[in-house]
Amino acid sequence: MISVSEKLAAERRIRLHSVIVVSMCVLLLLSLLDPQFPKEQLLQHIPTVPSLAVILLGARRGWWSTTAIICLMIFAFAHILGSRFIYTCFPYEEIIKSLTGWSVNEAFGWQRNHYDRFVHLLFGMIMPLPVAELVARRNQIDPVANVTLSIGFVGAISGIYEVLEWFVAIVMSPEMAESYNGQQGDLWDPQKDMALAFLGSLLVAVPVWRRLHGQRAVG
8 A cells, every 4th residue: 555655745745756757858859959950860869769759658657766857867968969060070189178278189099989888888877777677577587597688688779779770871971971870980980879779778787787687686
């Protein structure tokens, strides 16, 4: 039997989650104002709009914890920023240098813009918890198996995204394809992106398992 206080707390949590997701939707709309790369930016957001719609639905139905919602919105924020600058033009070098006087490109000898690599790594680190919580909500599954499934999900989605990105690129002009997929002359770019996403999911495997184990013990 759920107490009145628990019911009120759940309702407050759902409202909070909905406000967080709606705020990100507003940020997405603001990012479309006066675009520098209008066609490429719209292409980048083909998956963003339905994804945010699903997340909002899940937020209103209480599918995730506040931590998982924040994780999803961190990734959405990073993607919105990247799409605004079509990833390859995201000015992280200028931002870091203006704040610290330190050049990350010179320090690591980078010749390309690595913001896309950062976001792929972030995807791998962000997604296992929301996926695992959703699976745990629907099924009584062992936390180890759940984490393994979540890591597999990250790998699968990364691979599917790279294939879709390739398909979109081959129907575009070469210039449009290059600006959209951000390969920057690296023939192994898709493999490196998928590897970083996989690495990110491995880095958070233990923390996600511990959280699932704790939630199961409480439940």
